[in-house]
Amino acid sequence: MAVNPGPSKRGVSTKNDRPRDTKYVLKRLWPYIYHYKWLLALAIILTLAGNVFALLGPMLSGYAIDAIELGKGRVAINKVLYFAGWMIGFYIISSFFAYLRSILMIHLSQKIIYKMREDVFTKLIELPIGYFDRNQAGDIISRISYDIDTINTSLSTDIVQIVASIMIVIGSFIMMLIISPVLVWVMLITIPLSLLYTRFMSKKVRPLFRKRSAKLGELNGFTEEMVSGLKTIEAYASEDAVMEGFDAINEETTEAYYQAEFYGSTMGPTVNFINNISLSFITVVGAIFYLKGNMSLGNISSFIQYSRKFSGPISETANIISELQSAAAAAERVFKLMDEAPEVLDKEGAKELEKVEGEVDLKDVTFGYIPEKVIFEKLNLTAKPGSLTAIVGPTGAGKTTVINLLMRFYDIWDGKILIDENETRDLTRKSLRKSFAMVLQDTWLFRGTIFDNIAYGKENATMEEVVKAAQMAGIHSFIKRLPEGYHTIISEDGFNISKGQKQLLTIARAMLLDAKMLILDEATSNVDTRTEVKIQRAMVKLMENKTCFVIAHRLSTIQGADTILVVNEGKVVEQGKHKELMERKGFYYKLYQSQFE
Incomplete structure (x- = not known):
């Protein structure tokens, strides 16, 4: 005898409802990324190669500046043109590798998102009916569409951008050490402040983006419900009340968007300001070194350019972090759905029900x-x-x-x-x-031919079997009057036919299914009295030798x-x-x- 399964098995909130940290989200995303590890490795190689050529530019610029001497006309123009030519060549090559990397990352992100959407939809099929009773359809659709699209945007741009930024920071740091270790210490004065500020804002922004995604899901859920019930709304002249409800949810969603975007957008400019303070220090100290003859103008110029390359990715990363927080909040919602307990598996040794x-x-x-x-x-x-x-x-x-x-x-x-x-x-x-064959009061038809909709529950059904089922359900004559008969395409959920006709089609579907047990849940609730009598007569034949x-x-x-x-x-x-x-x-x-x- 079964025992009470307890709250967690009856659809009550569990630990799955708790917010997840960034490490958890990255851990869940990694298998999708690792599945295409060779494409990712190629993207990193292209990034590395492009950055190497980009990092040679400031050094060549310094050489060109050092070819300029004090005094009118005292310029080794051949050297300037020589180094400038190499700079242009290296930057062209770097841009070409960046172009290839962008195409590759778009291709890679689409593969990852395709797999993720497939897994999410597979998960939806595995979930128990209770999950859909507790969650709005619009919110579920929002996770499959908007949230996964947000993850896609981050994967296609942000992840490799961060990898590129790390490479640029390391490469620039090495080049600055070669030029002047002392100036490196001057530049590093403001770095801890940038890191502390970025860490503080990341913790502040993450809950805001989580709230933004949740509010958008609520808005989509409300909109989906209202659109599906628009006829009822207009019939009861409830447009004003519905608009008030929509405005309230829309305002909450807009405010959540504003809060997330506002605090997220302040990170980049603030970090950039801190880095510019560092640049001022470098300029002053570099000028002193030049006056004392410890550094050439070319080296100072190269060092400043490398310092910009070093601090630039830090500023960009601050901007990217807000996008990553948005993607992390979206991924959290997607993985929360994927972590839902599936319908309880068949017990070990479960047998097939045969010869019913x-x-x-x-x-x-x-x-x-x-x-x-x-x-x-x-x-x-x-x-x-x-x-x-x-x-x-x-x-x-x-x-x-x-x-x-x-x-x-x-x-x-x-x-x-x-x-x-x-x-x-x-x-x-x-x-x-x-x-069991079932006919529910909530009819469900999909976009396709009438034949396909009736034959939905029986594989390899013949036209003769479908026609016979339609005749028993009293819908055959209506179908024959249609321009293409049983090959007529009906729209999604049968919006181009009446409710009664939709019900008759689902009844025909149940009649076609060779099942020993039949369930009729308000099966005649959407048909008129005359049609109901016709269906009842057909049901007598359908119910023969069936438990109903x-x-x-x-x-x-x-x-x-x-x-x-x-x-x-x-x-x-x-x-x-x-x-x-x-x-x-x-x-x-x-x-x-x-x-x-």
Whole structure:
């Protein structure tokens, strides 16, 4: 017998909700980068080669300046042109390597992001239904699109830029040591101040970018909900209220953006200011050395250029850090999704459900979505093969929950669910779910042909089988009137057909699936009375030799059920046939009468 799995297995916040540090994010990103290590190595080689040629420029510039002597016309113009020519050549080569590196990094980042998106989508497929019940679709889409795009921007520019900056800093430092070790000490006076300031601001900015990404996810979630419900909003003339809600979230998102960008953008200019102070010190001390004859003008010029190359990457890194913080916050949201606990794996030795007869037993089933509220407590139900079980009750009574448990969208806390005397937790989820055909009140169609949508649940379905299913569902004549018949393309989620027609297509899909058990959750809620009668006649054929579970608010549609399960407040309050329940004049009787009052 199963035990209560505890809060962490019921969708309650866990340690996965805590913010992660930068080391964690980098550690998670590294496998994606390392997968293309040879491309990355080539990018680093190109960076190294380009920087070597770039670092030779200031030295050649110093040689050219030293070819200039005091006095009118006292210039060794041949030497100046010689060194200037080499400078131009080296800078052209350096720029060419930088160009190749940029193309390579774009290619590399796209490969990494492609793999990351693939992994995220694969993870979404593996997540339990409860995750999507707790999270907005817009926020999930934001992680796949905006957050991963933010990571892509950082990968394609910032990472190699940092590597290049490190190389430039090291190379410039070595060249400055060769020219004048004393001036190096003068320059280093302000470096600790730059590093301390950068570290302080990094800690301050990181939470701001994390908040920015979260707020954007909220905004996308709200927008997605409102766009999908726009007809309802306009029908209730609630545009003003919706706009107020949007404005509030939009203002919070804008403020989060402003705070993150403001503090992030101050880092570069501040570090640049500190480095310019260092440059002033170098100029003064260099002038003194020149007056004493300890350094030539060329060496002073070269040293200043190298000091700019040394401090420039530090300033650039300060600017890049804000972008890296944004990418780290985005990566944190992506990896938080990828770290979500997947749907519990099939137990070791789980067997396939084969040769299904369709006998279903629920024995002392206890379940709730959250620890504080129990939906079912010791629920018992038996459905014989080929029988029709109707589940009725007021909204929130737990009707759909029965279906969620049968399909193992959620695992029960206690008790047993048996299919042909096999406990569902001993079966593979795939074989269990394929033994059911489902028609839900929330229809789902994808962009494609009508044929593809009906044949979705059955591989290698023939046109004859699809047509037969459509005829049984009462949608065949409508399809034949379309310009391209069964090859007509319907838009995403079927927006170019009516709700009733969408429902009929999903019913045809269920009819085509060769399953011994059938679930109908408000299957006729979107069709008119005449169409409903047509569907009910077709259902009689569909339900032959199938164990059927029907959830319905319209009690007139389930009067012929073998068993009617009356659910109220998470408990089965009555059970029996329609006539028996009406004669008892209990809860079902009142529920039935209320529909005609």
